[in-house]
Amino acid sequence: MKPYKNKINKIRSFALSLIFIGFVIMYGAIFFKENAVLVIIFMTLGLLCIIGSTATYAWIGLLSTRAIVVACPSCQKHTKVLGRVDMCMYCNEPLTLDPNLIGKEFDQSYNNKTKSKTQEIDSK
Numbered sequence: 001m002k003p004y005k006n007k008i009n010k011i012r013s014f015a016l017s018l019i020f021i022g023f024v025i026m027y028g029a030i031f032f033k034e035n036a037v038l039v040i041i042f043m044t045l046g047l048l049c050i051i052g053s054t055a056t057y058a059w060i061g062l063l064s065t066r067a068i069v070v071a072c073p074s075c076q077k078h079t080k081v082l083g084r085v086d087m088c089m090y091c092n093e094p095l096t097l098d099p100n101l102i103g104k105e106f107d108q109s110y111n112n113k114t115k116s117k118t119q120e121i122d123s124k
């Protein structure tokens with residue numbers, strides 16, 4: 001089984017790692033202090049990573065407002081579900097908002113837009 005994670009948590013850890021990468025790249029500029037052009041390139045890349053991370057955090061904030069809060073049936077905690085299928089933030093219990101998917105094997109592809117569209121057409 002693939003290690004699925006809650007989408008909001010996944011994006012959050014991505015944004016966090018982006019900050020670290022940004023700092024590491026900026027720190028790397030120290031080793032090229034003889035070459036002003038390289039320092040500028042490294043500093044810009046590092047800054048871009050940090051800006052990207054900030055943008056990702058803003059994006060999470062936006063997604064969180066659209067996510068649906070549900071009580072996890074397994075650990076009773078409140079978790080946010082994004083899309084048709086998602087994992088519990090705390091215990092990685094697969095959760096779905098689509099009654100058609102209840103009891104089915106968890107599959108990340110249920111979130112695939114084209115696939116869900118064809119399924120909607122089928123049900124009409």
Ligand SMILES: [Zn+2]
Binds near residue numbers: 073077088
């Ligand atoms: Zn849970």
